[in-house]
Each structure stands twice: as structure tokens, then as C-alpha cells.
Amino acid sequence: MVCILFFTEKAGAQINYEYAKNKSFYLGSYGRVGVGWSFDNGDAVGRSLNLLNMGSIGGRLEEQDYLELVPNLVFKPKEGDSTEIHVQMRLSVYSTSLTSIGNSSTSSIGGLTFALPELYAEARNIRGKGLNIWIGSRLYRGADAHVADHFYFNDHSGQGVGVEYKKSRLAAIFVASTDTTSTLPPYFYLNIKTGTPSAALRQRTVFIGEHDFVINENNAITAMGEVHYMGNGDEENNITEAGDVEHAVNFPSDKGFVLGARYHRRLDKLKAGSFNDFTIRYGTGIANGGDGGLSKTWLTFGAPDSTSLSFKGAYSLAVVNNTVLNISDSYSVNAYAILTSSKGGAASNHRAPTYFDREVFNRKLDFTIGARNEFFISDFFHILGELHYSQRKDGENPNARMTKLSVAPVWVPTGKRDIWARPHLRFIMSLAHYNDFAKENLYSPYLQFAGEQRWGYYFGFKAEWWLWN
Numbered sequence: 001m002v003c004i005l006f007f008t009e010k011a012g013a014q015i016n017y018e019y020a021k022n023k024s025f026y027l028g029s030y031g032r033v034g035v036g037w038s039f040d041n042g043d044a045v046g047r048s049l050n051l052l053n054m055g056s057i058g059g060r061l062e063e064q065d066y067l068e069l070v071p072n073l074v075f076k077p078k079e080g081d082s083t084e085i086h087v088q089m090r091l092s093v094y095s096t097s098l099t100s101i102g103n104s105s106t107s108s109i110g111g112l113t114f115a116l117p118e119l120y121a122e123a124r125n126i127r128g129k130g131l132n133i134w135i136g137s138r139l140y141r142g143a144d145a146h147v148a149d150h151f152y153f154n155d156h157s158g159q160g161v162g163v164e165y166k167k168s169r170l171a172a173i174f175v176a177s178t179d180t181t182s183t184l185p186p187y188f189y190l191n192i193k194t195g196t197p198s199a200a201l202r203q204r205t206v207f208i209g210e211h212d213f214v215i216n217e218n219n220a221i222t223a224m225g226e227v228h229y230m231g232n233g234d235e236e237n238n239i240t241e242a243g244d245v246e247h248a249v250n251f252p253s254d255k256g257f258v259l260g261a262r263y264h265r266r267l268d269k270l271k272a273g274s275f276n277d278f279t280i281r282y283g284t285g286i287a288n289g290g291d292g293g294l295s296k297t298w299l300t301f302g303a304p305d306s307t308s309l310s311f312k313g314a315y316s317l318a319v320v321n322n323t324v325l326n327i328s329d330s331y332s333v334n335a336y337a338i339l340t341s342s343k344g345g346a347a348s349n350h351r352a353p354t355y356f357d358r359e360v361f362n363r364k365l366d367f368t369i370g371a372r373n374e375f376f377i378s379d380f381f382h383i384l385g386e387l388h389y390s391q392r393k394d395g396e397n398p399n400a401r402m403t404k405l406s407v408a409p410v411w412v413p414t415g416k417r418d419i420w421a422r423p424h425l426r427f428i429m430s431l432a433h434y435n436d437f438a439k440e441n442l443y444s445p446y447l448q449f450a451g452e453q454r455w456g457y458y459f460g461f462k463a464e465w466w467l468w469n
Contacts (some may be wrong), residue, residue, distance in 0.1 A: 024074035028468045031067040033101060036428070036460030040450040045098045047446040049432035049456045051392050051402050055293015056149035057338055057368045058390040061406050061428045062458050063149065065101035067093045070118070070468075082128040090118030090139065117157070132164040140171065142222075142262075143277060145322040145336040147372040147386065148293075152320040152338070153262050153279040154224055155295045156208050167212040175204040175298050185230060185254060185286055185300055185311065204230045204286070206298055218266040226258035226297060228287040254310050256287025258297050271326035273419075281318045288316035290340050291364065302344015302362040303352035311345035324419065332419040335371035340364075350395035366392040379415040384408040384426070392443075400438035406430040423465035432456035 036046030050058035068090055075085035095101055097110025104111045120136025137159035144151040162171035185204075207227045214220045232253035260281030267274035281297075283289065288311065289299035295318065304311055319339040326332045344362040346352035352362040370388030377383060386406040391399045411425040433455055434444065442448045446456040 022073070024076065026072040026074065028070035028072065028466075029068060030070075030466040032063060032462060032464040033065045033067070034426075034460055034462030035100060036062060036458060036462070038446070038450070038457050038459070040453075040457075044449065046458045046460055047098070047444075047449050049402065049404055049430055049444060049446050049458055051366075051390050051400055051438065052443050052445070052448075053292050053364075053394075054366065054368070054390060054392060057293050057366075058148065058402060059370060059386055059388045059404055059406060059430070060147060060149040061384075061386065061408060061426070061430060061462065062460070064098070065095060067101070083126050084124040085122070086124075087121045088118055088138075089116065091115075092117055130166045133162070135161045140173075143322070145320065145334075145338065147334050147370060148336055148338065148368070150293060150295065150320075150336075150338065152295050152318070152322065153260060153281055154210065154222075156206070156226075157296065158206070158298075160206075162208075167214065169208070169210040171208040173206040173208065173298070175206065176202070185251060185304065202231050204228060204298060206287075218268055220264045222262040222264070224258070224260040224262070224281070226256075226283075226287060228256040228258075228285065228298060230254045230286060251309050254286045254312075256283060256285030256297070256300075256311065256314075258283040258287045267325070271328070274324055274326045276323040277321065279318075279320045281316075283316045283318075285314055285345075286311045288314040288342055288344070290316050290318050290342060300344075301342045301364070303346040303348075303354040303360050305345045305347070306353065308345075314343060314345040316340065316342040326419065329417055330376050332374045332376075333371055334374075334419060335369075337367075337369045339367045348395075350397075361394040363396075364392065364394050366390070374419050376417040379417060380412055382410040382412055384410055398437040399435070400441065400443040401435040402432055402438060402444065404430060404432040422467075423463055426462045426464070428458065428460045428462055430456075430458040432458075 038044055038046050046062060048062045050056065056063055070088065070090045073087045077083040077085060092115045093101070094113055095104045095111060096113050099108065099110060101112065106112050118138045120134050120138040122132065122134035124132045126133065139157045140162065141151045141155040141157055142153055156171060156173055158173035158175055160171055160173040162169065210222060210224045212220055212222050230253060232251065258281060260279065262277060262279040265276045267276060283297045286300045287297045288301050289297045291299065291301050300311060301316060302314060305313070317340070321337045324332070324334050342364050344352065346362045349363045350361070351359050354360050368388065368390040370386065373385040375383045375385070384407070388404045391401045393399045406428060408426045408428045412421050413423065414421055432446070434447065438444060439447065439452050439454055442452070444456065447453060450456065
């Protein structure tokens, strides 16, 4: 018997070849790459001159190589529908050591790391109603103090879901981690319900709300609130005893709250693009994060209370002012000031025990002020001049202080007299001065390499670019 089967082209194919021929594809990028050195220990690789645990706050010109590639897939709605539909992903590549990106591989010690901080789908302006919906992992954040690489006020980056309607935004971020080296409230617990103790993950849920109040064309205020909650894992697990914070294997539920406001003013009496941002944010409980150059409130600071194992009573106050002044066709300045005061849940104002037999500072106060002056000598040749002052007090220690001056001649191949023009091809010269406490305690990546020095140096050739539109 002969059977004749009729198939459609797709149904009958033995192999369904999926060739990518979609023309609705965009690619963005951010990156920086270069070389740096110092005159210590035989012209060694250059180190950051900033204070420890401050990230790029204090100036970012010495930052290491970093690359982002951002593909964006655009989908077409039905005819007559104004909905914008896209799926965006972001691949980041960087070295976990001082090795340059061109001399590293994933198999090197301290070699290349690949990360995917963004992978989300979004529908914008659904049916022309001003409604946006997104699901996935994304860098969900507002403006940054660019010269300090600090996304202040509302860095809600993470994996979750969000809804935006006109000037209001609601989102939920779900945080869980298996990093056992972290001193955050552990995202794992000992599950004994099966009869065999095993590690299980618990999750922090962060609920976020924001609304923009537009006063007029030059003034706007953004109000922001967050609620953080962590469950207590296995309620039947009674292995952990009160006061046993160093060896705890189960932790109570905990919570935290954040309130903040941002005042944005467009300075229309100066050249276009001039503005001033002033923000203030207060977080409590497990929402007291904001350290290491990062501002995410879910990066909980300090140690828990030694009896209750909770962060009740913890807090963090963050105040930031960021301004861009485009004075003339020959000069612009980007200035910032950052103040952060944080305390953990323990009673101590100095060091306190935390998970896994570790001890951390339970209180800190840091303040940094700085500015980048950009002089447009010609369309293609600019000069950057930066001055930063930074101080940090951990626990009851004296203040560690650093003052840094940087000068960088820049070639701008696009020929634009704009503080945001890229790419930049720079030759960087930086000089830092440290106080006694910073010097004697090696309170800088540079000092940890060079030893007790009053002055720090950095020289390098660096390129930086971004391409989004």
C-alpha cells in the first residue's frame, strides 16, 4: 500500500531551519578600554587611586576595561497599532583582575567574566494609551553622576516585572543569591522538611513605586517608595538559636522600607542640556543598602542584631547633588556631591559579627565632592580637568581622606563640542594625596600595592564610547 502524505512547508520539513533574516534589529554599545601604569615597583600596571569601598566615587578615569553589547529585537504590531514591542538583552564582558581585556580569556586566573544583566521583553505605549509593561531582567534605573559612575537615587536593576502608566511606575524585583561569601542577609536556609538537611533558597521581594510631579517645563519632582520583604525559610527548623549569628543556618523573616524624593531643575538660562538634580533617600531595615560605589537598597549594609538576627533599627541616608552646566561653546562642567550615612542592625557602632564567623563594620559615613571641567579647545581637541575630594569613616575609625587631581587631553573624532560627545581618546594623568590614616592603613587599591605613600600616581591611555541612537 502506498501512502501519500501532504504536509505544509513547515509541518513537513524534517529539519525546521530558523534563519535569522529579521531586519528589525538594533545594536547598542558602551565600552572603555586602554592601558595604565604607575611609577612604583618597576612601572607596574596602574591601580585606582580612590578610597577603598568607594568604587568610582572620587573619579572614574582609572576604571578598568569593560564592554557592553546590547542587541534589541523589534516586533511589529498589527497595522494601525502604535504599540512598540521589543526584546532587549545586554552582554557585558570584563576582567576580574588587573589584566587588560586583550590579554585575558575565560581560562585565565582572574580572567574574563561574561554576564547578562539584561534580558527582558517590553511593550510600550500599548494601543497609544501611554501604558508600558515589561518582564525580565533589566538595568532599571535613572540618571547617574557620570564622572563618578554612580547611579544614584533609584537604581532598581534586577529581575522582575513592571508596569508604567504615563508618569507613574510600579515594579517588583525578586532577589535571590547563592553567594555564600556575602554578608547580606543570606538568601538560603537549611531545609529539614524532607528529613535530609539541604540548602534551599529564599527570596527577597522588592516592591517599587515612583511618580513624577511636573511643576512646569523647567521643574519636576519624583517621589519614590520601596517595600522589601524576606521570608523566614523553614519555620520548623529550630537548629538556629537566638544570639548564634555566626553559625546560624536559618534566619527570621525581615523587612525594610525606603522613601525618597528627587528635584530636577532644567537650567534654561544656560546652554541646552544644563540641569541640576538634588535627591534624598532614606532606607530602613534590610533596605539600608548603598555602598561600594553602588546605590541599590537591597545590598544590605552592616551586621544583624546578635539576638534577633534581624536588621530592625538599621538605616541608610543618601543625599546626592548632580549638575551639568554648559556655560559656553568653550566650556562645560559636570559636578557632584555624594553623602551616605549607614548603620546595620547590630548595636555596635564599630565592628560586629555576622554570618559564617565573619565580622564587618556596622556603621559608615562617607562624603565625596568632585567636578569634571571640559574645555573645548577646538571641535576635535578637548581637555578634561577633574578635582575630587573624598573621605570615609568606617565604624569608630578616623576618617580616611583622598584629594585627586586629573588632567586628560582628549581627541574627539566626531568633532562635537558636547560634554556627552563620544568616542573619547584620552591620555590620563592623575595625582592623589592621602591623609595619615589612609596612608598607614593602605586605604586605596593603589596603596595596597605601593605601600605607605603620601602621594599616588596614575598614567594611561584610555578610550570610552557609547552608541545608542
